[in-house]
Amino acid sequence: MIKRALISTYKKEKVVTFAKNLKDLDIEIISTGGTAKKLEENGIKVTSVEEITGFPEILDGRVKTLNPKIHGGILARREKEEDMKTLKELNIEEIDLVYVNLYPFLEVSKKEDVELDQLVEFIDIGGPTMIRSAAKNFKNVVVIVDEEDLDAVIDQLKKEKEIDEDYRLYLASKAFNLTSFYDTCISNYLGKLTQNEYQKYLTVPFEKNYEMRYGENPHQSAIFYKNPMNSGAMTSFEQLNGKELSFNNLRDADAAWKTVNEFEETACCALKHSTPCGIALGENVLEAYRKAYECDPVSIFGGIVAFNKKVDVETAMELKKLFLEIIMAPDYEDEAVEILRKKKNLRVLKMTSKPTDKYEYVSVDGGILVQEVDKGLINEFKVVTKKDVPEELKDELLFAWKAVKMVKSNSIVVSKNKATTGIGTGQPNRIWAATEALQRSEGKGADVLASDAFFPFSDVVEKAAEYGIKALIQPGGSIRDKDSIEACDKYGIAMVFTGMRHFKHM
CATH class of the missing domain: 3.40.50.1380 (Methylglyoxal synthase-like domain)
Structure with missing residues (x-):
């Protein structure tokens, strides 16, 4: 009582x-x-x-x-x-x-x-x-x-x-x-x-934000928890249109937004199933979108398109032609929003924050892995071949290097004119990823090739030579680096070592 x-x-x-x-x-x-x-x-x-x-x-x-x-x-x-x-x-x-x-x-x-x-x-x-x-x-x-x-x-x-x-x-x-x-x-x-962030006991404050319809699949329950001590991009956006976000939507949106924020220049990322299918830079958002679209017009269907600059009316008209799940940008012209709202289920997100997380958490059975977010890019730009990198390809190599960083390992990106023309992603060996990327570039061309980790054999160089690649960028560090360097010299290809790899397994 x-x-x-x-x-x-x-x-x-x-x-x-x-x-x-x-x-x-x-x-x-x-x-x-x-x-x-x-x-x-x-x-x-x-x-x-x-x-x-x-x-x-x-x-x-x-x-x-x-x-x-x-x-x-x-x-x-x-x-x-x-x-x-x-x-x-x-x-x-x-x-x-x-x-x-x-x-x-x-x-x-x-x-x-x-x-x-x-x-x-x-x-x-x-x-x-x-x-x-x-x-x-x-x-x-x-x-x-x-x-x-x-x-x-x-x-x-x-x-x-x-x-x-x-x-x-x-x-x-x-x-x-x-x-x-x-x-x-x-x-x-x-x-x-106190700079004591890796303490003995991992206690991270997460607060229930909202229940999701389901997880990766309809039979899985899911909830979105936010970190209230860190107002991150996925908790602070404004949804201007469309249905509620699903578990997969939010994961994919996170990946797409992080990708475009790798670039200072006007960038567009088309993404499907947590990995980019097209990344491009442009003089304006419309050009960036068209170049990203051309990389893979098939995979973009039902995917996400993210921009790091304001979306204008002309770009909105182009986006409206395609079935997409989500469009993301830091801002939109008023008329552009009205155009996109004509597709009632299209989720239009106005992003108010750049990515802010310092750590990533990955669950494994019985525990959790914690690591710093990969905010590095390059340790050096070291030409290791007899042929130097042509001046006009240096920026192209750096573009491809930023792009490959955001693609799941093993990953290979080939590009031309600051646009990916082929992406090879998530393969168990590097030659399969290279073959996939290069084959996808057929008809569009490719000037450079970027690899997220070193070449264990010379086979990637040999395959790149078949497709007329002019320059390669990779971390270096293999005990067989000499084989790849000699193959580049044989085919007259320039190669750069960065001294930093970008494995991405999540």
């Missing part, structure tokens, strides 16, 4: 209504400073914590509820005779319900001008302690940490005069979930300040 409730909240929007409902059920309310004042201003009689503890708030409010008369009342096991005897001897009364929300550490930590000394004062101590005490003793104490549960608790109390044990357990699980999330935010913030 719930007779006494302790309420201590930072957010007070719903606390008055909840407290009035408790009073209507003849439940005594204990409360702390600001909450007590709010309730009394609204005509709700409360018992202050000081009246219970016989001790005032001290240290500017740092110590309020950290007292045996509070925690004894919460933690006592009603079914245990010794516990109840102790309460009676010490004149402690049971507390049957605890409703607490916490100081907004996360919100304050995002402010640009906040000092550490100021932020420390938003690390809640008493709140999490009461929550954990109540959750530990869930069989006897109802713990509420989410405003969404207030009405359900009141409804059950009105109907049953009690809260059933299954619902108490549910509320306790939410309570521990909140305190672990809260502590994780603090730990991560302090870890960044």
Whole structure:
């Protein structure tokens, strides 16, 4: 039977209504400073914590509820005779319900001008302690940490005069979930300040953003969790049109957006199944789109097209001709949006942030892999062949190098005029990827070839020679580099070593 409730909240929007409902059920309310004042201003009689503890708030409010008369009342096991005897001897009364929300550490930590000394004062101590005490003793104490549960608790109390044990357990699980999330935010913030980001225990704060219709396949459930400490591109865009995003949509959108943001110049990426099928630069977005489209007019169907510059009306007219799932850009001309909205299911995303993640997480059975995001590009531009790189192909090589970085390994990209003309992706050996890319370039031509990792044999060079490739770019570092260099010299092809590879297995 719930007779006494302790309420201590930072957010007070719903606390008055909840407290009035408790009073209507003849439940005594204990409360702390600001909450007590709010309730009394609204005509709700409360018992202050000081009246219970016989001790005032001290240290500017740092110590309020950290007292045996509070925690004894919460933690006592009603079914245990010794516990109840102790309460009676010490004149402690049971507390049957605890409703607490916490100081907004996360919100304050995002402010640009906040000092550490100021932020420390938003690390809640008493709140999490009461929550954990109540959750530990869930069989006897109802713990509420989410405003969404207030009405359900009141409804059950009105109907049953009690809260059933299954619902108490549910509320306790939410309570521990909140305190672990809260502590994780603090730990991560302090870890960044101390450069101690690879700590012994991996605790990354993710908050439920929304449920997805399903995962990669219809029989798989899926939820999108966001990192509230990092406002990334996939959590801050504005959707201007179209259906809700699916699991696959969001993964693919992430890959496409990261690809176009590799370039300062006007860029377009067409992408399907998490890997680019066309990447191109242009004098304007329309030219970039047309060049990316020509790389693979088949695979782009039903895919994603991303731009790193504003989409104009002329480009929108071209995009409208094709069935696409998503179009992404940092901005759109007003009329361009109206044109695209004529396709009601087409998802049009206005991107408001560049990619911001510092780390990537990959789950494996029984664990998780963590690595820094690959933000490198090149260590050196070292010509290793007798033939030098023609001046007009240096930028072409760098374009192809940026493009191949974004393609799944083993990957080969061939390009001409700052556009991929063939992409070989995700192959178990490099010659298959090269053959795939070069064959796809037939009829479009190719000047340069880029490989995300070194050539273990000379076969890629020999295949490139068949297709008239003029220059190659690769990391180098194979024990058989000499074979590839000699093959390049034989065919009069220039080759550059970068000293940096870009495996991409995800």
